[in-house]
Amino acid sequence: MLKLQEVHQKFEIGTVNEKHILHGINLTVNEGDFITIIGGNGAGKSTMLNAIAGSNQITSGKIFIDNIDLTNAKEHQRAKYIGRVFQDTRMGTASDLSIEENLAIAYRRGKARGLKVGITQSERKMYKELLTSLDLGLENRLKDKTRYLSGGQRQALTLIMASFHHPKILLLDEHTAALDPKTAKNVLDLTVKIVGENKLTALMVTHNMKDALKIGNRLIMLHKGNIILDISGEEKAKLGVSDLLKMFEKASGEEINNDRMLLS
């Protein structure tokens, strides 16, 4: 399905500020995997997702989806394989466009766009039914600009948009981190529901260790641009937060020193 081979990512190469963020990531994601990704600040979690999505061109290595080499494909060319939800709730929708216009744009992800009408009547009906079934209180606000939605509503909407047409990979980059705990839980529940119902393959970055253990079938820990832990199935199911901390110390040779990871 998704394969990363020896992926290195450096920024500001050749300057005093040169940063080497990803140190040769090797990862094979199987169809149907729901992987949670944890790691401290600067571990390279977001950078890895950006590399997969093509927001940054990687410095060296290869990226494949379904054995298609996408290493040099631009972000918009990869979009037909990839759905994304960002941490910043404003990033996922165009705020001056209405809910239905945003949905219609996402519904055409990866397809050629022409001078046909941007949204058809049958689509309007479909979106309304979809939003009604999800009970977000958005079904009667299809004409509202998304700037008037709450952060949680925007994330839910982005999640629906990102899961249209069964993307090969769904990338979730701390998509609940900017929400209050109750809303975060709702969006997370919706995520699990959408991924499950559509049998999507998903990568979810989170800083919440409990969520990382509870959700998905596989867990990856990143540290200084390397994958230091990759567990799945039974092994993951049996794990507790304290085990995870110990494994981290063993694998990285350091104690966890990241308040955000420990406190959450």
Next chain:
Amino acid sequence: MSFFIGAIAQGLLWAVMAIGVYITYRILDIADLTAEGCFTLGAGITCKLITSGLNPFLSTGIALVGGLLAGLCTGVLHTKLKIPALLSGILTMTGLWSINLRVMGKSNIPLLREKTIISLLESLGFEKNYAAIFSGLILTAIVILFLWWFFSTEIGYALRATGNNKNMIRANGVDTDKVTILGVMLGNGLIALSASLVAQFNNFADIQMGVGSIVIGLASVIIGEVVFGKRTILRSLIAVALGSVLYRIIIALVLELGLKTDDMKLISSILLAVALCFPNIRNIATRNLKNSIQRGGK
């Protein structure tokens, strides 16, 4: 009252120019200074072709093409060569000065007894200002209807989203470079189209005539939105066209008060500055009002 009719005529001729600025400034969120050179280009092409004996309608169409090409240049500089938008516009604008002189062959082309769209309307019995109002109204209506349709197409949605959130629209598979180039072309095409009509009304093209046009366009956009609202695309387009008329009426009133035409550019700038900061002033004013009401209630 004649100054009033004249102002409406000018406003309608410039309305399409303001709509062109609206596309780059509001939809794409780019302050595109190409307008200054592009306006002269549209007027220059038109007058050159008309004095060479070409049909005025065809000349107007070719002016539109000239504007599209000017936009293409700025769009490519900005997206493909990664030059900041403001600078890309300045580069094209500056380069166009020389190109405009080449096109025109001299710095001023008068239209003496040549056939223009305006003179054709006059020969049908319209008084000159009314000929301008009539042709400006028809052109503006066509442009607004066209854009209303265009912005409701798939590409139109992509264009609006590109100006709004590049990350989002890229993640949805749109090449923002292409769409941005298209938008800048469209905007500048309309500016040249408007300039063509203005030149046919004024009966001349001058190398200087584009100077300050961006300020006029922006002022029309802002005044239109503040006064007539911007809830939907159609509403915004109509508001910008009306803003152009309102701008001309304000200028005409100021001139009636005794200021000279030499003061025009200063008045334009002051007007734009006031229009730009008006929403902030309004916010501060309502906040103060609310505060004072709250204080009063205690």
